[in-house]
Amino acid sequence: MNVLRAAWGIVTGHMVTLKYLFKRKSTIDYPRVPYPHPERFRGVHELRKYDDGLERCIGCELCAVACPANAITVIGAENDPAAPTSPGQRYGYRYEIDMLRCIFCGWCEEACPTDAIVLTPKFDIADYTRERLVYGKDRLVVTDPFKQHLANTESAAQTEPGVI
Amino acid sequence: MNHLLADPWLRFILVVAIKSGVLIFIVITSFAYLMLFERKILAWFQLRLGPIWCGPWGLLQPAADAVKLVLKEDLTPRDADPLIYRFAPAIAVLTSVLAYAAIPFGTFPDGSPVAIANLNVGILYILAAGSLGVYGIALGGWSSQSKWPLLGAIRSTAQMISYELAMGLSIIGVLLLAGTTNLSGITAAQSAHHVWYILPQFVGFLIYFITATAETNRAPFDLPEAETELVAGFHTEYSSLRFGTFFVAEYINMITVSCVATLLFLGGGDGPFLATLPLLSVAWFVLKVMVFLFVLIWMRATLPRLRYDRLMAFGWKVLLPVAVLNLLVTAAIVALVKA
Numbered sequence: 001m002n003v004l005r006a007a008w009g010i011v012t013g014h015m016v017t018l019k020y021l022f023k024r025k026s027t028i029d030y031p032r033v034p035y036p037h038p039e040r041f042r043g044v045h046e047l048r049k050y051d052d053g054l055e056r057c058i059g060c061e062l063c064a065v066a067c068p069a070n071a072i073t074v075i076g077a078e079n080d081p082a083a084p085t086s087p088g089q090r091y092g093y094r095y096e097i098d099m100l101r102c103i104f105c106g107w108c109e110e111a112c113p114t115d116a117i118v119l120t121p122k123f124d125i126a127d128y129t130r131e132r133l134v135y136g137k138d139r140l141v142v143t144d145p146f147k148q149h150l151a152n153t154e155s156a157a158q159t160e161p162g163v164i
Numbered sequence: 165m166n167h168l169l170a171d172p173w174l175r176f177i178l179v180v181a182i183k184s185g186v187l188i189f190i191v192i193t194s195f196a197y198l199m200l201f202e203r204k205i206l207a208w209f210q211l212r213l214g215p216i217w218c219g220p221w222g223l224l225q226p227a228a229d230a231v232k233l234v235l236k237e238d239l240t241p242r243d244a245d246p247l248i249y250r251f252a253p254a255i256a257v258l259t260s261v262l263a264y265a266a267i268p269f270g271t272f273p274d275g276s277p278v279a280i281a282n283l284n285v286g287i288l289y290i291l292a293a294g295s296l297g298v299y300g301i302a303l304g305g306w307s308s309q310s311k312w313p314l315l316g317a318i319r320s321t322a323q324m325i326s327y328e329l330a331m332g333l334s335i336i337g338v339l340l341l342a343g344t345t346n347l348s349g350i351t352a353a354q355s356a357h358h359v360w361y362i363l364p365q366f367v368g369f370l371i372y373f374i375t376a377t378a379e380t381n382r383a384p385f386d387l388p389e390a391e392t393e394l395v396a397g398f399h400t401e402y403s404s405l406r407f408g409t410f411f412v413a414e415y416i417n418m419i420t421v422s423c424v425a426t427l428l429f430l431g432g433g434d435g436p437f438l439a440t441l442p443l444l445s446v447a448w449f450v451l452k453v454m455v456f457l458f459v460l461i462w463m464r465a466t467l468p469r470l471r472y473d474r475l476m477a478f479g480w481k482v483l484l485p486v487a488v489l490n491l492l493v494t495a496a497i498v499a500l501v502k503a
Contacts, residue, residue, distance in 0.1 A: 010467070017209050017466040027213040 037121040042104045044122045045097055047137065048115065049145035055085050056116035057092035066111035071101035092116075095140060099125055099133045115151035183280045187264055195415045196226035202415075202461050209465035230408070238404040241309060248307035253402065253409035256300025260416040262293040267423050268348040270433035270445030277348035278433075278446060286347035287335060290424055291328075294379060298324045300413060301381075301388065305398035316397030319472060320388035323378055326479040327385075331375035333487035337368040337494040338428045351432030362429040367490045369429045371483055373459075376421035378479070381414060382460055384467035387475055422456035423449075 028035055037043070048056050059076020077093035085091040108117050127133050142148040200215065200222065207214030215222030240249055266286040268277030276282070283289050298321055305317020338361050339345055342353035354360050362369045378385035389397030399410045426432060430452045433445025470478070 014462060014466050017462065020211060021205070021208050023211060025208065025213050026211045029213065029216065 031124075037123070039121070041121040041123070042106050042119040044099070044120055044125055045102075045108070045135070045140055046118050046120045046149055047092075047095060047141040048118060048148045048151070049142055050087065051145055053145060054087050055091060055141060056114045057095060058086055058088045058114055058116070059090045059092040059095075060113065062111040062113065063108035063117055066107045067102075068105060068107060069101045069103050071098045071103075072096070072108060073098075092137070095137045097135050097140065099135055100130060109151065112151075118149050118151050120149045180280060184265070187280060188261060191261060191264055191416060191419070192412070194419060195412055196230070198415050198419060198457060199229070199411070200225050201457070202464075205458065205461045206465055209462075233408040234405055236404040238406065239401070241401050243309035244401065245307040245309070248303050249401075250406070252300050252304030252307060253406045253413070254300075255303065256297060256413035257409050257416070259293055259296040259300060260413040260420065262296070263290045263420045263423075266290055266347060267420075267427070268351065268432065269423075270447075270449050271348070271442055273442040279348070282346070282348060284344075284346045284349075287339065287345050287350070287424070287428070290347075290420070291332060291335070294417070294420065295324070295328060297413065297417060300410070301398045304402065304410065305388075308398075308401040310401050312394045312396070312400045313398045316388045316394045316400070319394075320381060320398060323381075323385065323387060323475065323479070326476060327375040327378040327483070330371055330479060330483035330487045331379065333484070333491050334368040334371035334375065335428060336491050337365045340491075340494050340498045341365065347427050348432070351427055351434060354431040355434050360429060360431040360434065365429065365490075365494070367486065368494070369425075371487050371490065372425060372428070373456075375479075375483060376425060377460065377463065378475075380417045380421055380460075382418065383464035384469050385475060386469060387472055392469075418457060418460060419453065422453045422460070425456050426452040 050056060057074075059074055061074045061076065064070075064072040064074045073094065073096040074092055075094040076090045079085055079089060079091050104119060106119055109119060125133065203225070204214040204222065215225040218224040218228045240246060265280045266283045266289045268279040268282070268286075270278045272278060301320045301324075302317045305313040305315075305320070308314070338350065341357075341361060341364060342350040344350060344353065377383075381388050387397075388394075389399070394400070399407055402410060426449060433449040435445065435448035437444055438448075
């Protein structure tokens with residue numbers, strides 16, 4: 001009797017594994033299929049623009065002051081009145097984030113008075129040299145203001161009307 | 165050239181050499197894809213995708229593996245016996261390929277078997293070649309001069325010797341029913357009796373399949389290479405192509421026992437539509453072998469490894485008596501029917 005029960009156990013065990021053969025696989029084919037992240041995942045930064053194409057950054061250096069890892073370097077400059085880079089008086093002339101120092105805490109986001117800098121869900125930034133991991137304005141500023149990520153204050157305003 | 169072909173002996177040798185070359189090529193290729201098949205199926209059982217990057221669906225993975233293995237450094241331990249250490253993988257793969265000389269993969273339209281040699285003691289020849297395979301493992305483990313390979317080799321030797329007894333006895337039942345030890349004769353007998361021997365010899369089939377799994381050192385009987393206890397068992401010290409050679413031997417043995425199981429219990433190349441297209445028998449044969457290979461992988465994905473003393477107890481105290489009983493009952497029934 002025990003023998004039969006044990007044999008039956010082996011058969012049912014095989015049925016369990018056979019069921020798993022046809023189940024949906026949990027592996028994500030990662031580089032070919034993007035890994036889904038929560039909307040507010042803190043990844044690589046992005047310098048946003050206004051809808052008219054002017055940069056939001058005013059070169060105030062509050063993000064650099066707030067940064068606990070000293071990863072941000074900002075050098076501001078006066079706008080050219082004929083062709084302004086940002087709507088105010090000053091703009092971020094140089095803006096560099098050392099991705100090797102950054103701890104992705106999001107304090108720069110909190111500090112920014114114009115919601116210029118946001119953290120995006122992009123996270124795969126591996127590279128071969130340290131120099132290439134210091135991101136300048138060429139890689140931080142968004143090209144299309146209509147495809148940029150929302151700032152935290154904006155998403156908060158959308159989810160909780162009346163509270164800013 | 166024509167002068168050479170006129171000599172019947174030379175022609176015979178040439179034909180056999182060409183047949184063997186083609187067969188070895190096929191066997192090595194099927195080994196490579198069996199490994200991919202196993203990795204893929206095993207991954208699916210574990211909700212993974214398996215190899216997907218080399219070629220479409222990972223189909224070029226075996227080529228990548230082969231190149232990688234060839235490029236690795238070939239290490240010989242300082243204390244190892246250099247001659248035997250280097251020779252052991254060759255013994256393993258040679259004996260595993262030997263069996264294919266006698267396996268009929270189907271029948272030609274004129275009724276002759278698709279095989280290199282139509283031996284009248286085919287099944288004995290295959291069993292003998294299979295038993296020789298233990299030398300590769302035992303010598304490889306012994307000459308490595310390391311404790312884990314030695315333990316693996318001892319386990320493997322003990323396991324293969326004890327399970328071979330039950331295997332031989334389980335096959336005798338089929339031989340009694342068929343009345344021949346010729347492999348194509350056995351399949352022909354199954355077609356003539358209109359029944360595959362898996363039905364009248366179900367107990368024998370179970371014993372054969374269990375012992376065959378143990379013979380090829382497959383899970384749940386993969387004691388000789390139990391990772392958790394013995395690192396990698398008898399091939400722990402091997403690297404590069406010699407390690408790969410042991411792998412080739414193991415997988416070719418898997419195909420061999422599946423072929424034998426198909427021939428003895430599933431009617432070989434027997435199947436529908438053979439009257440119109442006799443060479444379809446090769447396709448039926450390959451299909452049945454693949455079913456057995458799938459079951460071997462399925463078992464690996466399901467069953468945990470046995471403890472060593474229980475493995476020996478199971479072989480000697482369960483399989484052997486049941487095989488003897490099966491043989492006695494079969495012999496009695498065959499004698500009664502004949503009388």
